[in-house]
Amino acid sequence: MSTEDHPQRPERATETTSKSDDVDEDEVAQDWSHAAKLSAKSMASSIPKRGEKDYEPDGTNLQELLLYRAREAMFDTLANSPRGSVVSNQVKAYYDQDYHGAVIPHAKGNFLQTMGNVDEKGRCWLKFHEFVYLAERGTVLPFYCNQRPEKQAGRFVEVPLSMQDVYSLFRSQAEMDLYFVFAHLKRLGFIVTTLDKKRSATASFYLEDDPNRRTVGAIWGSMFAFLKLETNSLMNVFFYSSWNFLLRRYTSSPQIYKDLKRLVPHRVPPKTIEALRMERARLQANRSKERFPIAFNVWKPQTRFRKKSPGLPDFQVVIHSKNDAAQTFPSYVDLQEIFYSLDYKFEFLSETDDEEFWINNTFIGGRPANIPKPKQGQTDECNSSKKGGKKDVAAHVKQARRLKNGYRSFLLAIIDDGLISFVKISEADFGSEDVWFIPYKRPRDRKEVNKSKDSFGNKGIHTTSLK
């Protein structure tokens, strides 16, 4: 599983790329004086650089002074950064206990593009994490009222809530963790939604709603799985004989590797649309208590986003709270469950970010989402057009990319007492890739890769799912 930080986080990028001269965000001092300047100028867009730090306290006054200044800068910024909004932009949101969210009688503002549901009476309903996020930014003003605001009877009393009040409304730590991840992604500009339980209304890559189709798919899936298992592991062991090595004469190392490869059973992850749909059938229909449900659908920042028809998300996020004694890191079975339930823009299907391809492959309630096209043939057509029209990259580079990026993937947000690390977990396929060195035969030989020493060492990591 490839482990890397979130691609969009600037301050993290250094961590993975250069090892020697850099260090993580807490390593480099957070220089709050820059933040102080920024907030004075209000809307500056760049993130300030961070200052220098010392090795350890040496008891000098100079150091004391620097520390004092750093702290002052920090607390000044915090103190001079009031939450709230000016009267002309004031939007009041009322917490609703039954809904566990907030209602805005007269909603206005940019946030409506990506958040909230407006009902037929024109009221905007915010989910609780959206409510906290907007209140914390000062975009909406949090209130509590004794009754829903539409019944403007004489007894209507509204009490402003403080941030402490708002946070006290979290019903569990899990909900609070969910909020922290949500807010983190929102602050980076992503469009984030929670998964709706009523899946019929949401865009999906799969045609799963049709029950007949599902059962047929399931049967096919299980048959297919059996065959796959046989070819991959049983057969190899069956036909393997140690005599092979005595009887056969090996004239090149690839021959040896090929024979060795037969010994290592591996599972091929789904790479095509058909295989993905087949795999989907393994997803159990009734999964009320998932250990690791998908928490968020995430879209890259975009202006064309519509709440009504958002299309397939770019990423999906699962949350794991590391310090919760009741949780453990997802096991192999958990990971498989997550992989089965993924439903996003499987980026490996389409090498360029081709919109039409995704429109064609998005379904809502079993029907094509936007453009009504005959289902027949569309997938094939798209597949073939993709393979052709791409600028050429050397085969071994492509292979390295395939190995690095893998296929289906999701982001695991690991929470360590308020610090969130994003880890990308993907299915890689080392078993199908021949990574050993092959001496030149023809220039366009697919299997040519310069690194020969890694060939077997890596194999075990990703794919040996011994079944």
Place this chain on the structure above:
Amino acid sequence: MAVEPVRINVTMSEDGTVTNALVFSLKDIRRLREQGVCGVLSGSLPTIAQQNVFLSVPLRLSAEEAVWLLEKGYARANVSRPTAISETLQDESLASELSEKAKLRVEEEFERQRVYKREQHALKLRKLGIEEKHRDEDEHLLESSLFYEVMNDSTILRDGSGDAEDLVDRLKAKYSQDGNFKVFRSLRSHGLVVSPGARFGGKFIAYPGDPLRYHSHMVVSSPLDYRKDPIEFRDIINGSRLSTTVKKIWVLSGIDTQERQEEEQVKFFSIEWAGFG
């Protein structure tokens, strides 16, 4: 040092589990920092809301920090339930009283802003040499530019800390094993500032002083049982190599339950990737 203890806030959900402790008051956050408890600021900073480097209140404390503060008597817990607010405000007279109070506070604040803005306006006009005139549209603009602030601290929640007694146990039960607390305590008693360390593959990372000014030197592993647990060679290599790359030292910790004195129970070993030869 008889100072007023810091107020930390915990919500207890219906099944009896508790959330992490949060601190909302800037004064309290400053005092905690001076004591070497930094926590993690995790709320959006409203003036620069599109980044994650500089964050604002609430300050989120780890379970170890909260327990340490409570045991030392540096903090008092304020335990509330998610339903506390609606229960309190069921009382209509109290609700309207709070509502009135809030309105009054807002009006006072607005008045202060009006005075200030008018002054600024007058000053500006005088600078430009324009005669002051009372115009309705100015007043209207002024009214709409008044700032309504959302407060950090609650006026609704009372300090009903009836459940605070077993809070330490509840925190321990939910968030870690006992060993982590012992290690934390021991690191604190050495004067180190401790923060969560999963990003470096450890349980904690330890700083020699305030992380604002000093680099951390140590990645501390989750404690092992000193007498029983084997040490994986691979763990040593992983930990020491990673730590050395980020200019730290890998600290292996263990709990020896056979020691009588609790302070003596925690053992530390520093491991550095020497890269020798």
